[in-house]
Structure formats: structure tokens, C-alpha cells
Amino acid sequence: MDIREQLREQCSGCGVKLQHTDPQELGYLPRQAAEKGTAICQRCYRIKHYNEASDAVLNENDFLRILNEIGTTNSLVVNIIDIFDFEGSLIQGLPRFVGQNPVILAINKLDLLPKVTNVNKVINWVQHQAKQYGIRPVDVVILSAKKNLGFDYLIEAIQDHRQGRDVYVVGATNVGKSSVINRLIRDYSDLDEELTISQYPGTTLDVVKIPLERNASIIDTPGIVYHHRLTEMVHKRDLQSLLPQKPIKPAVYQLNEGQTLFFGSFARVDFVQGERQSFTIYHSNAIPIHRTKREKADELYAEHRGKMLAPPNEEGLAQLPDFSKHTLKIARGEKMDISISGLGWIKVNSDQGAIMEVQVPKGVKVSVRPSII
Template sequence: MSENEVVVDGEVVHCIGCGAKVQTTNKDALGYTPKSALEKGLQNGEVYCQRCFRLRHYNEIAPVSLSDDDFLKLLTSISGTDSLIVYVVDIFDVNGSLIPGLHRFVGDNPVLLVGNKLDVLPASIKERKVRDWLRQRANSAGIRPIDVELISAKTNFDVDHLLDQIEKYRDGKDVYVVGVTNVGKSTLINAVIRQSTGIKELITTSRFPGTTLDRIDIPLNDGHSIVDTPGIIQPEQMAHHLVGKELNLVTPQKTIKPKIYQLNPEQTLFFGGVARFDYDSGDGKHGFTVYAENNLYIHRTKLENAEAFYEKHLGDLLSPPSENRKDDFPPLERHEFKTSQKSDVVIEGLGWVTVPSDVVVSGWAPKGVSVLIRPAMI
């Protein structure tokens, strides 16, 4: 018995909606119920976890996370089905969005790759380039998607088209929607529910008979379902190093407005305190274009002063992280690149810097967060 489980009269309390063991300590874990809601539920004999309560009363699916082992069990069960896999990734954190070993678990099931958060990309970026790049990243991870779709679940952009594509590719099968946390999968599922049931129609657990602690089944007209699965926690995501308002300052919220910095060799740009870019060497001054959240503070300084500057100002001028979290923030790791063509240095989860050919540059990110280089998108 877990010390977090709620026990009444010697028995563990379960959510009557999904069967999860009720707990009041971890908001991100299965079975979470606020203490005040638990007390009311125990009085009237109907204890719902927060996830099921939101589903019943607000047409809203709250994201939940499983342990790696539980998630692998779920993936293994999917491989034994005859279904379509809809794999949702974050355009700004593709590496952090990748599920390790997914190709081994989908079996012969086709995979439809969905890049979310298209709304924050500048209009000058061609969708074809984004699709091609996403396909390449998937291929490098051993996944051969049957198609690549780009959407914005937040603004509902092209969700209708995605549903049409799902209908086309599922060919009368069930659909499993998978993805790590923080990719917008729940936002997408909520959009699907709105379009499937109508925004004003109350959704109850009885309408979703497959609502269990590890999946939510959205019935389709032919007796099959779209199955929402919990997100797996991917510790390499930039988002996992941030909390609350910090996340909004780093993760692009609206369409990015590119900023051009004229840099001399041996100059540095700090992105708050969460990332860094160095122009190490090259043939004089060049323009470097930054694509990142519009409200993120960017500070320019000399490369020779960068280490001391970071140590002195992390948590105040270089924020996020905040002052009270700077000691817990992971150290930044350096990734060096020499370009032979116009390229983008991508700091996953934050954005990228477009750099000219024939320069040596470095991208810095928290330990474990990917920094990579690709041919320039623009």
C-alpha cells in the first residue's frame, strides 16, 4: 500500500469514474483529488478524482502521467491491436517529444505523425519544410510515418483536416493517440471531443465507457474508438526544468517575431538563464536571427565574461529560473558546431538561432536537453 493512498475504514478509496486509487498529494499523478473535494465525495458516497470530475463537468481532459514501466506496458498492449497510431509531437521540442523505442511497440500498425503548435511558427516558414524535417526526425528514430500533419490544437487550426485524415487512414480501426507530456495532446483530444460531441453537451463517464486510469475512449459512429493515452514523462524536455510562469516565458505562446542580432566573434547571447548561444569564431560581424518566445529576455555580452556573468546574475537579470530556484537549476552544457551552409542551431523546447555558413558557434542548454543543427528553415 502506498503512503499516498487514501484509506477509509481500512479500505483504499478508489475513484468511481476510472478506478484509480485516490490520493491528495501529487497533482500530476493518477487519482489526485483535492482534500476538500475528497471530503465532499466521502459525504455523498461519490468520490471522483480530479481528472474524472473535469471530464464529467467541464468537457475537459486533464493530462496525467504514467511511470515508464506502466507506459511501456500500455505500448506493448497497443502493439497487439489492429489500429492507427496518432503520434503527437511538439514542433519546438521534437527530440524531447520522441518516445524512446516507440517503433518497437507499434508493431505493424501505421503511424500518423502530428506536429502540434504550428501557430507559433513565423508565417515565412514553409509548411512543407516543417513536414519534411519532422519526417526526417521520425525516420532517424526508426519510425516511418504514413503521413505528417501540422496543426495547432490551441487555435483549432487544421484539426478538422486532421480528423479527416484520421478517418481516411484508420480504415475502420480503433485509433490510439500517444505522446509525451507537454506536447498539447490533451488539448488536441479536447478539440476532438468538442467536434465529436458538441461543446455544450455534457460529457459523463457513462458516455465514455472505456474511461479507465490509463485511457479514455471516445466512441466513433462505427463502434470503434479514439483512445487517449496518458503522456509519458520525458526528462529531457526543457519544460521539465521549469515551473509556472517560467514555462510561459520560455515556451512560445504566440507567433514568434524573429529578432536579428549583429554579433562579432566571441560574443554571447543569454536566453534568460535557461540557454546560451556563442559566436565563437568566423570572418567578422554577422547577423544572427533568433526565433524564440517574444517575451523571453535576451542579453548580449562578451564571450570572455560569459561564465562570470552567468554565475553572478542567474536568477535575477538572467531569469528564468527565479532567484529561489537557481540553485536547483541544472548546469548548462555546451554543444559546438561548425557550419558549411546557412543553418539553424536548435535548442529544443526554446527555439533556434539561424547562423551563416563558415562559422563556429555553440549552443548551451540544461543537461539532457537536445541542441542540434539543421539546414536553415528560412
């Protein structure tokens, strides 16, 4: 079976095998729709046209199987990473999965960073951070799928490093992978049907092959679900508040020792010890920040969680685990960020040092890193 025959049997949105018998199973396509030439399943049609939520996701073993298969091929790997959640969306152990295949890091969502951001400094920062995880990319490209920025550089990088090979595109959920794939389809392929784009995880459920030329394809893989990201824990309707839709407007707070910031009811950050200093917050501006004294924070949270401290509301809170506490020490002389996966980051502006406590739903990844901006 050639690749085009295979594509006719697969949903071009999510990659699952099409079937016409059971509306409750994945890949269902009504026969009358198939006869009209429709190439996407009913689930993808509803996501694409009505932005309906989908509860279908692959389990971790399926992701590992697909990733491990890449290492047995001779391919170019394009890893899409969300600049808004670098640590949370980075594929842990990527070198082990891809073997000797070259890797391009495509850092998406440039449009969310403040307009004054120095892109070259961000690229240098990405290269440094990737090295800490054992990743040595052949190229790093900063782009915005939403604003159509940086794609010329990505296309050029793929052309330079592909050398006639397949191109595997990998990434976590909600990093904009399908948007990047669709741009590659427009530039590289004569395929008519684009992939399904949705804010919900689990949109792509199996590998989708898009023919490039004889014996070569772009291969889209399912988004990897990392449960340490807040975006994977929240109620579906709270996703929009967490995922910024426009450039972030950093908020600067001058804090005294013993003050607390609440990010809705998603997170609590305490300035436990240190000289008065400023902190710059990079997060979705749809989530309000409330400042209070640390001694009053427990009472405030107990009384106003899900109400004044929202989102999420009480229904959304019921879906989240209880808070877990992380104590972080920022040493003197260091310019560091406190990253909360799926929520954003806090830049510690002073080099005077600080002790911070971060409380987030249990399981959410909290880390300290050199400042990105």
C-alpha cells in the same frame, strides 16, 4: 463491462479509477460530487478550474508498458508532436512500439510559427526528419489546437486511414495532446465530458477510452515525460515563460566571433569561431536575450544569474542542474538550426560555417538539424 460502464468508473480527465475514500490518493471524487453526476476526480477538477499544479506523473516503465501494448493491437496511431520542440517531443523508437500499425504525425502549435511560414515546406521538412528516425508516416498534418487550424485535414486523414479501427493518440507532455483529443471528442463522440487540459505534465495518468462507434474507441494515453526537455526541469512557475503563448517574433543578431548570448539564465550560446554573420532566434519572447563579449560572460553570469539574467530567478535556478557545454561545428555550405529542447532554436543564416558552444542545464538535449524555416 461495456465501454460506457468503464467510463463511469474512470476519471474522464486523467483516466485513473475513481474512488471515494482517500483524498490523498489518485482518483478521489467526493461522494456528493459523484451523486451530482461529476465524472472527473478532485485533482482534475482543480487543474481544470484553477490551473493548479500537479506532481503526479507516471514512471518510465508505465509509459513503456502502455506503448508496447499498442503494438499488439490493430489500430491507427496519431502521434502529436510539438513543432516548437520537434526533436525533444519526438517519441524515440516509435516504430518499435507501434509495430505494423499506421502512423499519422500531427504536428501541433502551427500558430507559434511566423505567419509567413510556408506550411508545405514544413511538412516536407517533417517527413525528411521523421525518416531519419525510422518513422514513415502514412500522413503528416500541421495544425494548431489552440487556434483550431488544420483539424479538418486531421479528421480527413483519420477517416482515410482508420478503417473501423481504434485510434491511439500518443505524445510527450506539453505538446497539446489533450486539446487535440477534445476536438476529436467534439467531432467523433457524443461524450459530454472533455479531458483535462493543463500546462502541467502528468495530467493524464492512464489510458482514457472515448467511444466512437460499436467496438471502436479513441484512446488517449498519458503524456510521455522526457527529462531531456528544459520544460521538464524548470520550476512550475517558469513554464509559462518557456512555452510561447503567441506567435514567435524571431530576433536577428549580427554576431562577431567571440560574442555570447544569454537566454535569461536558462542557456548561454557562444560564437566561438567564424566570420561575422547573422543568427535568427526562435524562442519564447518572454525570455530576454543579453549580448556580451565572451571574455566577460563568466563574470556577467556569476554576478547577474537569476537577477538581470532572468527568468528563472534564484529560486528557480536552485532547481536546475549546473550548465553542461556542447561544442557544435556548422560546416560551410550548410543552412542549419541549433535546437535546444524546450527553449527553441537558433538558425545559422550564413553558409560560411561556424563553431558554437552551447551551455544549458545538464541533461537538456542540444542538436543540429537542417533549418526548418
